[in-house]
Amino acid sequence: MIVKGLNIQNFRNIEKAYIEPTEGVNVIFGENAQGKTNLLESIWLFTGCKSFRSRRDREMVGFDAPFAKNEMTFFAKGREQNAHLFIDQKRTAMKNGVTLKSPAELVGEFYAVVFAPSHLSLVKEGPLFRRRFLDTALCELKPQYAKALAKYNHTLNQRNALLKDIQYHPELFDTLDVWDEKISSYGAAVVSERVWYTNLLSEKAAEIYDGLSDSKEKLKINYVSNFGGYAGDPYAVKDLLKEQLSESRRDDIFNKMTTAGPHRDDLQIQIDSLSARTFGSQGQQRSAALSMKLSEASILRDRTGEEPVILLDDVMSELDEKRQDYILNHIRGRQVFITCCDPTTVLRLCEGRTFHMEKGRVL
Ligand SMILES: Nc1ncnc2c1ncn2[C@@H]1O[C@H](COP(=O)(O)OP(=O)(O)O)[C@@H](O)[C@H]1O
Ligand SMILES: [Mg+2]
CATH class of the missing domain: 3.40.50.300 (P-loop containing nucleotide triphosphate hydrolases)
Incomplete structure (x- = not known):
């Protein structure tokens, strides 16, 4: 290119x-x-x-x-x-x-792959930055991922709007079934791709981190799903999410928002088995963020030629x-x-x- x-x-x-x-x-x-x-x-x-x-x-x-x-x-x-x-x-x-x-x-x-100083947030800040990283990387690699994610977000907004309405119109409760079905279907597509990407990322980033740290430290990255959706099989992930959505319905109505799903997931970044976010030094955090971005470039090359x-x-x-x-x-x-x-x-x-x-x- x-x-x-x-x-x-x-x-x-x-x-x-x-x-x-x-x-x-x-x-x-x-x-x-x-x-x-x-x-x-x-x-x-x-x-x-x-x-x-x-x-x-x-x-x-x-x-x-x-x-x-x-x-x-x-x-x-x-x-x-x-x-x-x-x-x-x-x-x-x-x-x-x-x-x-x-x-x-x-x-x-x-x-293209872009590196900016704000990428340190990948390691230092909250889960939003890590989800954004995954989503951007996947959108560039797989156009169908962008579609699944847009559908998921749209459906999530609709379910959340419904959760707000239910307090005034309890008869709407039954319509949650339809949304839970849709949301778990799109959500499973999103999670499966993210887990797939994280596995590639973890392997590549560990190699690069090894080079940056003169083989003194080990980097490991895991996908953390809030509803246990790790299985590579999207059908299994879908069932898990649907189950969790149904279990948390009462809480969701009370809080007027959806608690289970990929919009709450995260990446766990560890250096020598310790959270890089909590325990990493500035230098370690920089190296971890850099390793992730360099991996993003390598994965693009490997997958697209x-x-x-x-x-x-x-x-x-x-x-x-x-x-x-x-x-x-x-x-x-x-x-x-x-x-x-x-x-x-x-x-x-x-x-x-x-x-x-x-x-x-x-x-
Ligand atoms: N839509 C816009 N129209 C005109 N100027 C803009 C617009 N958006 C940003 N800018 C200007 O661009 C400048 C920042 O450019 P940027 O590329 O971020 O600078 P840097 O050289 O520091 O990287 C600012 O002065 C800002 O006001
Ligand atoms: Mg600038």
């Missing part, structure tokens, strides 16, 4: 920019708030996934512009291709001149030289975009093409 050319128009503070990156390391440097992360985000959006920093598409359109229009030429699946992304209230995508039904159809056409483009947003300055070195060695052979304030540290470690960003312009 190689970005050959990127043309940006009215995307956030970038009114107009065109870059021709190298196949190796591209360093985007400049002071704060000049548009470096915006440039990475514009590349990321060609994965077909949602932005890694905004929920609303409209937020990405330049303040004074009616729409944003980005175009990328890239090399994938043995040939040169191009994609367009048009953003106003929502995103519309084109690939090789054909308008796609949804930007999600770009999933599988262009792959394509090397994802690596987007490193402001992470180099946070890492000691050993870890910086490790990353750059590990991702050799992939195209990389690194944002930073001062390009000298990165360029001391490797060769690269530099792009200076100032006020939304590439100088």
Whole structure:
């Protein structure tokens, strides 16, 4: 996967920019708030996934512009291709001149993995960040996962709305059966894929962590299901979830929310059998988060046969030289975009093409 050319128009503070990156390391440097992360985000959006920093598409359109229009030429699946992304209230995508039904159809056409300082939250913060990590990784790998997850979330919202209504309309109680059936079906699809991914992740991340810690410590990652849904078989998971939903009905009505299901699951990250979140040092937590993100890239490569483009947003300055070195060695052979304030540290470690960003312009 190689970005050959990127043309940006009215995307956030970038009114107009065109870059021709190298196949190796591209360093985007400049002071704060000049548009470096915006440039990475514009590349990321060609994965077909949602932005890694905004929920609303409209937020990405330049303040004074009616729409944003980005175009990328890239090399994938043995040939040169191009994609367009048009953003106003929502995103519309084109690939090789054909308008796609949804930007999600770009999933599988262009792959990238993004690292940002906020990824330390993966280890340090609550379960939401770990579920988001799994969901993003899986959405990029399997478009059908994104569909199952959207259906699950939609059904969950409907069940929760019903739980609120039941107190005023007890006759609605029986309709819970229908929702429990649906929710356990979509929920089982979500959990089975997450468990599958976690097993791949745990193995890869342990290898990488081993390298980062000079084989002194062991990293282990487990999927933690709040209703015991670990079985690889989605039917078994579905039955378990349905049973749990039915058992917790009274509590759910009382609390007006659904307590069982993948929206409450988590990943357990352990270093030498101790929780990295509770007991890990800053350095261990950084290494664990880094191992997980590097694994995400390796899993994408292994499963798709394509090397994802690596987007490193402001992470180099946070890492000691050993870890910086490790990353750059590990991702050799992939195209990389690194944002930073001062390009000298990165360029001391490797060769690269530099792009200076100032006020939304590439100088
Ligand atoms: N929709 C938008 N329109 C115009 N400017 C925007 C928009 N969204 C964000 N910005 C501006 O982009 C700048 C931040 O860019 P960013 O890429 O995060 O900077 P950095 O170079 O520090 O990575 C901020 O000045 C912010 O106001
Ligand atoms: Mg930034």
